[in-house]
Amino acid sequence: MTARLLNSRDTELLERAGRVVPNGVWGHMATRAIGPDYPQFFSKSDGCRVWDADGNEYIDFMCAWGPNVLGYRHAEVDAAALAQMDKGDIGNGPTDKMVELAELLVDTLDHADWTLFQKNGTDATTVCVTIARAATGHRKILVARGAYHGAVPWCSPSLVGVTSEDRAHLILFDYNDITSLDAAIDEAGDDLAGILLTAFKHDVGKDQHLPEKAFLAHARAACDRTGAALILDDVRAGFRLDVRGSWARYGVKPDLAAYSKAIANGWPLAAVAGSERFREGAGKIFTTGSFWYGSAAMAAAVKTVQILRDSDALAHTEAMGERFRAGLSTISARHGFTLRQTGPAQMPMVLFDGDQDLRIANAFCAAALRHGIYLHPKHNMFLCAAHTPDDIDRALEAADGAFADILSAGILAA
Amino acid sequence: MTARLLNSRDTELLERAGRVVPNGVWGHMATRAIGPDYPQFFSKSDGCRVWDADGNEYIDFMCAWGPNVLGYRHAEVDAAALAQMDKGDIGNGPTDKMVELAELLVDTLDHADWTLFQKNGTDATTVCVTIARAATGHRKILVARGAYHGAVPWCSPSLVGVTSEDRAHLILFDYNDITSLDAAIDEAGDDLAGILLTAFKHDVGKDQHLPEKAFLAHARAACDRTGAALILDDVRAGFRLDVRGSWARYGVKPDLAAYSKAIANGWPLAAVAGSERFREGAGKIFTTGSFWYGSAAMAAAVKTVQILRDSDALAHTEAMGERFRAGLSTISARHGFTLRQTGPAQMPMVLFDGDQDLRIANAFCAAALRHGIYLHPKHNMFLCAAHTPDDIDRALEAADGAFADILSAGILAA
Numbered sequence: 145m146t147a148r149l150l151n152s153r154d155t156e157l158l159e160r161a162g163r164v165v166p167n168g169v170w171g172h173m174a175t176r177a178i179g180p181d182y183p184q185f186f187s188k189s190d191g192c193r194v195w196d197a198d199g200n201e202y203i204d205f206m207c208a209w210g211p212n213v214l215g216y217r218h219a220e221v222d223a224a225a226l227a228q229m230d231k232g233d234i235g236n237g238p239t240d241k242m243v244e245l246a247e248l249l250v251d252t253l254d255h256a257d258w259t260l261f262q263k264n265g266t267d268a269t270t271v272c273v274t275i276a277r278a279a280t281g282h283r284k285i286l287v288a289r290g291a292y293h294g295a296v297p298w299c300s301p302s303l304v305g306v307t308s309e310d311r312a313h314l315i316l317f318d319y320n321d322i323t324s325l326d327a328a329i330d331e332a333g334d335d336l337a338g339i340l341l342t343a344f345k346h347d348v349g350k351d352q353h354l355p356e357k358a359f360l361a362h363a364r365a366a367c368d369r370t371g372a373a374l375i376l377d378d379v380r381a382g383f384r385l386d387v388r389g390s391w392a393r394y395g396v397k398p399d400l401a402a403y404s405k406a407i408a409n410g411w412p413l414a415a416v417a418g419s420e421r422f423r424e425g426a427g428k429i430f431t432t433g434s435f436w437y438g439s440a441a442m443a444a445a446v447k448t449v450q451i452l453r454d455s456d457a458l459a460h461t462e463a464m465g466e467r468f469r470a471g472l473s474t475i476s477a478r479h480g481f482t483l484r485q486t487g488p489a490q491m492p493m494v495l496f497d498g499d500q501d502l503r504i505a506n507a508f509c510a511a512a513l514r515h516g517i518y519l520h521p522k523h524n525m526f527l528c529a530a531h532t533p534d535d536i537d538r539a540l541e542a543a544d545g546a547f548a549d550i551l552s553a554g555i556l557a558a
Numbered sequence: 559m560t561a562r563l564l565n566s567r568d569t570e571l572l573e574r575a576g577r578v579v580p581n582g583v584w585g586h587m588a589t590r591a592i593g594p595d596y597p598q599f600f601s602k603s604d605g606c607r608v609w610d611a612d613g614n615e616y617i618d619f620m621c622a623w624g625p626n627v628l629g630y631r632h633a634e635v636d637a638a639a640l641a642q643m644d645k646g647d648i649g650n651g652p653t654d655k656m657v658e659l660a661e662l663l664v665d666t667l668d669h670a671d672w673t674l675f676q677k678n679g680t681d682a683t684t685v686c687v688t689i690a691r692a693a694t695g696h697r698k699i700l701v702a703r704g705a706y707h708g709a710v711p712w713c714s715p716s717l718v719g720v721t722s723e724d725r726a727h728l729i730l731f732d733y734n735d736i737t738s739l740d741a742a743i744d745e746a747g748d749d750l751a752g753i754l755l756t757a758f759k760h761d762v763g764k765d766q767h768l769p770e771k772a773f774l775a776h777a778r779a780a781c782d783r784t785g786a787a788l789i790l791d792d793v794r795a796g797f798r799l800d801v802r803g804s805w806a807r808y809g810v811k812p813d814l815a816a817y818s819k820a821i822a823n824g825w826p827l828a829a830v831a832g833s834e835r836f837r838e839g840a841g842k843i844f845t846t847g848s849f850w851y852g853s854a855a856m857a858a859a860v861k862t863v864q865i866l867r868d869s870d871a872l873a874h875t876e877a878m879g880e881r882f883r884a885g886l887s888t889i890s891a892r893h894g895f896t897l898r899q900t901g902p903a904q905m906p907m908v909l910f911d912g913d914q915d916l917r918i919a920n921a922f923c924a925a926a927l928r929h930g931i932y933l934h935p936k937h938n939m940f941l942c943a944a945h946t947p948d949d950i951d952r953a954l955e956a957a958d959g960a961f962a963d964i965l966s967a968g969i970l971a972a
Contacts (some may be wrong), residue, residue, distance in 0.1 A: 173652070189646035256578055264681065295845050309727065424580075429716065
């Protein structure tokens with residue numbers, strides 16, 4: 145239990161940050177909510193490893209919360225981006241990299257006839273909603289309860305600083321629940337603009353659920369019937385589960401989809417991809433940003449998507465996720481308890497039974513840090529193509545040690 | 559008049575783009591609105607020069623619409639960013655660069671006690687509005703007619719895909735008009751959250767106006783009286799007019815200010831800087847983005863702000879703007895007509911008298927392209943520290959040639 149001694153630089157940075165940034169750190173990466181044992185600041189990242197500000201090394205299972213899909217500091221991706229940067233990154237318009245990337249995405253994604261680029265995942269979901277309204281002339285957007293679609297007033301998980309009007313045209317339903325979706329569709333009446341769904345149900349602190357094919361097909365049929373847009377928020381899962389888009393395996397095509405995070409292996413970029421039926425609507429809205437045509441990030445995306453498409457990177461990542469999941473299952477059984485492991489193996493959620501206040505999860509993850517792996521107690525985690533079988537096996541040894549620690553401390557009962 | 563022949567590569571790219579991107583190109587950099595002679599795609603940028611996709615070179619007066627303040631591909635800035643990138647760009651939290659940048663901004667900006675970082679200018683203005691509402695518990699935001707504050711539904715210049723609720727709590731007034739501002743304040747009553755103002759009046763297609771000190775002081779006093787936030791949208795002008803913030807010279811301090819564009823000389827970054835009174839409100843809202851802690855862009859910003867603070871880069875840029883303005887004035891007088899040149903010299907707006915439909919401006923700028931300078935007919939332009947007296951003199955020769963062209967073509971009457 146010496147983590148804080150090892151974190152003197154982290155403490156110093158947090159104190160300095162506290163003077164010039166409200167709460168020191170903001171948003172999803174603020175560790176306040178998950179306990180004092182977490183390092184807040186990092187000094188280095190490489191492959192599947194991160195080093196905190198004090199130089200402690202971890203095998204990483206957060207991957208920068210998604211952007212890292214091929215490994216941090218991926219040589220080919222970064223070389224492509226830097227080669228473009230050497231010609232010029234932003235200018236008074238796009239470069240040929242924008243065309244190359246748009247063609248590649250239209251060719252690769254199973255549902256896309258066109259694309260638009262942004263910087264944030266929230267930009268992409270906001271553009272999708274705006275296009276759906278522009279194309280249909282309707283206003284209502286159906287959103288699953290508990291789903292995360294971004295951090296601006298219309299979709300933020302917090303209501304602080306948000307007005308009721310910001311969400312006036314949202315109607316809630318339950319993911320995978322056809323009856324609930326139908327009730328929301330009825331409520332929207334002839335004002336239905338779109339149905340917005342994450343790739344799978346990945347709500348914070350809860351078991352994950354893959355989408356049921358019948359549910360997706362029902363949503364698809366409802367949009368076909370009403371002319372509304374079926375919108376896939378693939379920001380978190382896109383380019384990690386399937387390079388064709390996360391619903392390709394279900395045979396259900398969205399009208400509009402939002403991508404970001406993994407699309408350029410950490411270089412800042414987002415994209416909206418859409419179907420022919422929504423091209424005209426997409427061309428009517430005004431959407432832009434100062435850095436959206438930055439071509440270095442686009443070059444990084446071209447290389448990232450090519451590698452994902454042409455290599456076994458994603459199959460390997462899934463296999464590593466399954467190896468980690470199976471190992472955790474075996475180890476926890478040996479210790480005499482069971483874990484709830486849900487969702488895609490490469491985006492795992494690991495929860496403890498009966499751990500309503502996440503006391504066990506927090507203690508386990510804190511112990512895991514001391515054993516050299518970086519996990520998250522209540523958000524889905526991420527694996528990347530840089531994880532090797534040896535990394536996973538070492539991570540499992542660390543997890544084994546962390547389970548032993550919390551068992552011996554009486555935090556977890558076998 | 560051979561520009562199109564020189565633009566075969568541009569035409570080809572636009573045709574390809576048209577198949578995979580709605581309208582080919584979107585947003586503020588789409589040249590559709592300013593005429594077919596403009597190159598849409600670029601291949602290279604360096605210093606104060608850009609090269610279009612066909613290799614034609616221009617002395618650039620748009621600076622990527624603002625981000626380029628020290629010169630494209632600035633060696634010191636890019637080296638700082640790449641040195642950070644070599645350690646790692648994004649990870650599971652910030653690096654020490656975030657602290658360094660926040661301290662530097664608090665130290666440099668005359669009004670700032672704290673900062674938060676984002677990616678887009680629109681992120682920053684949206685965060686300001688959200689903080690103003692969170693801190694005051696009020697809803698109304700006063701916005702100047704015709705001002706640009708971003709491209710999402712609450713502030714977009716277009717209403718396509720926007721619902722009336724998105725703007726339910728905006729109240730309009732006229733920039734620099736105290737009576738109009740007071741009427742808006744009265745209309746907000748006890749629900750006033752903030753007054754949002756650009757650094758100066760820089761509306762598209764119109765003469766620019768610097769803020770009147772009495773107007774800013776009146777807005778400041780109104781916010782002091784009501785507890786509302788005085789919000790400076792310094793996205794376009796910040797770190798170009800004055801490294802302390804664009805209102806430092808007026809002695810009026812905003813409560814919240816939004817920065818982006820020039821802050822990292824082209825690396826994607828935005829920032830909100832605020833006063834002590836709004837720190838608590840800033841700490842209560844939820845705001846985040848996948849790439850917001852990217853430390854390469856933060857390292858670029860540290861270096862950019864240090865150079866702006868410690869060198870004569872901005873004074874030089876202003877002097878180059880004045881040289882260009884004076885030269886245009888002299889040349890146009892020699893040709894027998896007058897130009898309307900308004901706003902800060904380093905962010906010049908050049909309009910022709912009686913040119914309501916911008917026919918003359920469009921013809922002039924198209925001719926200027928053929929003479930090797932990239933101007934904009936209806937948006938303010940930007941100079942950067944890489945413009946030399948020789949560049950300005952060559953640009954003036956080019957402008958002289960362009961004036962002669964449109965005079966001889968009968969488009970402009972002397």
